[in-house]
Amino acid sequence: MSQTSEHHYQRLIEVFERCFKEDHNTVLVAGNDEPYYQPATEEGEPNQVVFAHGFFASALHETAHWCIAGEARRKQFDYGYWYEPDGRNEAQQQSFEQVERKPQALEWLFSLCCGFPFQVSVDNLNGVEVDRQLFTAKVAEQLNHLLEEKTLPPRAAKFAKALCHDFNCSWPSGQVVNS
Template sequence: MEKADYRCLIELFENCFYADYQTRLVAGDDEPLYQPGTAGADHQVIFAHGFFASALHEIAHWCIAGAARRQQVDYGYWYEPDGRDAEQQAQFEQLERKPQAIEWLFSACADVPFQVSVDNLGGIEVDRAAFTAAVRAQLVAYLRDETLPPRAERFARALAAHYQQSYRSVVCQFLASA
């Protein structure tokens, strides 16, 4: 299996969370979606088009979502599509800072590149560097203050072990660069 093969993420996610949360990671054909289970059906974290980065991003959202949010389609959030104005983009970046920080940690643990997603190709010009700095600052705060959501830490450690990396070294790299 090659390094960024999403199938290993499905297996790792299953091993980490299925017994406790009856939730499966699923490669989708379309846009990402969280689908809560009903009538004995499993919950599903569906990522886009078999993309490794999409899977990491959707797992990050799931790791942040509390129990009540995990009972709602897409955690009860409303998504503003491409073409956002400055105010909408600022709100998007505020909301996306935390999951993208966790995604960055996951990427580092899997030894794959990370790039923030501003997700506004048809909208205003976005300051990608400023958003990257905000996402990094959020990740450093999670690690420095030991406030990383427990499921996120659990999955990050599983990724690091699978990709033969030291979780502690990954964390130290972020903290040293702060």
């Protein structure tokens, strides 16, 4: 998908910076390759949420991971998480989908808040056959739960509200997605 001026990643960088640079010393950065999180290694240096290839969706996804990560995780490279690359077997894919359900639900919320289309990422092109429709339904269920129970992580709520404001979108209400 090509980026329009409305959905250029620079806008996300600016919104993220307004929300988190001062209070969390963290910036959103367009990377050249794989996405990752880099905690500051020197005094005065910011923590960096690096997204892939300047992709708008990647920026939303990596921001979602950062909004979930607790303080201890935010002190570790890539939050200290494991990552099983493309080519996962069925058990590995199920673990991936379990771990990814919440960040992808937040990514979906962020997408709604800035009027950008969302698509789940199964991230396993060379592995077992994936039921994308089932995974989408599980991510939708997670998003609806977060909104209905008002259990959004505080940083996620702050970023989502800032996106709504900056992109002139309404806050999602009720059952925003149906599986």
